[in-house]
Amino acid sequence: MAPSLETVNGARECLRKTIKEKNCQPVLIRLGWHDAGTYSVEADKEHGWPLCGGTTGSIRFKEEMTHGCNAGLSLAYDLVKHVKDEFPEISWADLFQLASAVSIEACGGPFIPLRLGRKDANTKEDCTPDGRLPAAGAPFPDGAPTPAQHLRNTFYRMGLTDKDIVVLSGAHTVGRARPERSGFGKEHTKYTKNGPGSPGGSSWTVEWLKFDNRYFKDIKEQIDEELLVLPTDAAIFEDEGFRPHAEKYAEDQDAFFKDYVQSHLKLSELGAKWEGEPLVLSPSNAA
Numbered sequence: 001m002a003p004s005l006e007t008v009n010g011a012r013e014c015l016r017k018t019i020k021e022k023n024c025q026p027v028l029i030r031l032g033w034h035d036a037g038t039y040s041v042e043a044d045k046e047h048g049w050p051l052c053g054g055t056t057g058s059i060r061f062k063e064e065m066t067h068g069c070n071a072g073l074s075l076a077y078d079l080v081k082h083v084k085d086e087f088p089e090i091s092w093a094d095l096f097q098l099a100s101a102v103s104i105e106a107c108g109g110p111f112i113p114l115r116l117g118r119k120d121a122n123t124k125e126d127c128t129p130d131g132r133l134p135a136a137g138a139p140f141p142d143g144a145p146t147p148a149q150h151l152r153n154t155f156y157r158m159g160l161t162d163k164d165i166v167v168l169s170g171a172h173t174v175g176r177a178r179p180e181r182s183g184f185g186k187e188h189t190k191y192t193k194n195g196p197g198s199p200g201g202s203s204w205t206v207e208w209l210k211f212d213n214r215y216f217k218d219i220k221e222q223i224d225e226e227l228l229v230l231p232t233d234a235a236i237f238e239d240e241g242f243r244p245h246a247e248k249y250a251e252d253q254d255a256f257f258k259d260y261v262q263s264h265l266k267l268s269e270l271g272a273k274w275e276g277e278p279l280v281l282s283p284s285n286a287a
């Protein structure tokens, strides 16, 4: 059964408190994405749920959390565990998506009208194999010759489109890459050496706790060497199919927010199995 609205609003408040205290929005957004981004249309046809991957909550198991691409995310799990203790009716799968959506709002981004009531994967055997999430630079594990091809191979496998790839990459408008986690970024830059949150890493934007369209503007301009551009970020302006979307989002923040909400919702429901009728959050019922 889906959690009650009262429970979800309680959990939202609890998440906001943690976010305010720790400035941990980026890592929570990444946690939700890494639970979702393991989805495979083919595995769904072949094995069904939960081996299809996606928003099943399976990232909480050590077998999946220790995949190389998830370095640093056990910290995010530790940050939301107390919310699950306080609101056990919320599934882990819902909690990871809720933490991400609340984080985006807390950064000034759009409200995401999440649906809640996901069923949890419940054993380590339900974890997906390593290697389903995208790599940021060559050599690509799928043998793709370019970052753009690798992005398409990875996101098409999830059933997503070029537009989804570009707009979702815009989530890098917040957060940082750290050499000790992903191998990307510098130890610190002038924008990260004093925090907020734990210092260090390279950010894509100057105000890296603000959700806006700066990511697209900064990649297009590339005038500040202190800012990060991963090979896969550069691809959204280099590739002919991606570029029109990236140009549009650099020009028009409203268009970015509108499309972001749609694609984020799709991402948040990849592989989801609903327990009964989902609860739909809206700006009028969410507190």
Ligand code: HEM
Residues within 6 Å of the ligand: 025, 026, 027, 029, 030, 033, 071, 072, 134, 135, 136, 137, 151, 165, 168, 169, 171, 172, 174, 175, 176, 177, 178, 179, 181, 182, 183, 184, 230, 232
């Ligand atoms: C397009 C393919 C993508 C690639 C190759 C990629 C790669 C990366 C890498 C290498 C990092 C640095 C991690 C670290 O060192 O801690 C990172 C961070 C991040 N990613 Fe992505 N990512 C992709 C898509 C996405 C998507 C779709 C989202 C969300 C919708 C997202 C959200 C984030 C956030 C918020 C961070 C910052 C985490 C932090 O500051 O702790 N990424 N990503």
